[in-house]
Amino acid sequence: MSRVTLLGYIPIxxxxxxxxxCSATFLIEGVSRACSHQIxxxxxxxxxxxxxxxxxxxxxxxxxxxxxxxxxxxxxxxxMDETWSDLQEAYADLRSLGIRKEDARFLLPNAAExxxxxxxxxxxxxxxxxxxxxxxxxxxxxxxxxxxxxxVYPLAPEIFQDIEDVYRE
Numbered sequence: 001m002s003r004v005t006l007l008g009y010i011p012i013x014x015x016x017x018x019x020x021x022c023s024a025t026f027l028i029e030g031v032s033r034a035c036s037h038q039i040x041x042x043x044x045x046x047x048x049x050x051x052x053x054x055x056x057x058x059x060x061x062x063x064x065x066x067x068x069x070x071x072x073x074x075x076x077x078x079x080m081d082e083t084w085s086d087l088q089e090a091y092a093d094l095r096s097l098g099i100r101k102e103d104a105r106f107l108l109p110n111a112a113e114x115x116x117x118x119x120x121x122x123x124x125x126x127x128x129x130x131x132x133x134x135x136x137x138x139x140x141x142x143x144x145x146x147x148x149x150x151x152v153y154p155l156a157p158e159i160f161q162d163i164e165d166v167y168r169e
Contacts, residue, residue, distance in 0.1 A: 002140065003029045004147035007117065009155055019159050023121040024152050028144055032065035034110035035140040038132075044124035049116040052105040062088070064111040068139060084111070122159055125152065129160070133167040 009024040028039070040047050055062070064084045070076045087107050094104040120128065125148075131137065132145035149167065153160045 002031045002035070002144050002147065004144055004151065005029075006151040006155075009152065011155070019122050019126075021121070022156065022159075023119055024125060024148075024155070025117065025119040026148055026151070027115065027117055029115040030063075030065070030113060031115070031140060031144060032110055033108075033112050033114050035065070035138070035144065036114050036116055037110070038138060038141045039116070039118065039144065042120070042124065042128050044127075045118050045120040047116055047118050050114050052108060052112065052114075053102045062108070063113040064109075065113055065140065066111070080111070084109075122156065126160070126163065129163045129167070133163070 005027040007025040007027050010022045028036075031039075036049060040049065064080060066077060066080055070080050087109065091104050091107050094107070095101065129145055129149055132141045133149065135142075137145070146167070149160065149163065153164050157164070
């Protein structure tokens with residue numbers, strides 16, 4: 001399950017036109033690479049993402065993020081779990097055969113859990129919310145956007161009120 005933490009923000013007090021100059025920084029954890037790829041497509045942000053090259057399976061492996069449609073049924077979750085286990089085993093086999101991490105990671109699917117830090121100024125964040133809170137957005141990125149809005153709205157309600165009004169849970 002995704003977790004979003006607000007790491008920092010530029011407060012509004014005394015800043016002229018705060019909607020243009022303020023920003024927030026979030027730690028986003030427990031999301032799939034599929035979700036992180038959607039997030040990092042927002043070019044008006046700065047990102048640091050956990051590297052599959054430097055994370056080692058020796059410390060317990062990666063977790064897979066299962067979509068609700070798969071997790072809802074035991075038989076579909078079983079297929080995902082079995083495939084995930086096979087991929088981790090194949091990865092470990094390649095590593096034991098001398099294949100470097102950056103090459104062995106080609107086996108890992110978009111379900112691989114990751115984390116990233118994202119800093120975004122408020123106009124870009126507003127754009128992110130309008131796109132990613134919409135019901136047409138993918139379920140996982142919607143959940144991340146909901147958590148982000150919950151964290152930043154109390155800090156700048158005058159900037160995010162219209163979004164809060166539309167997407168209040």
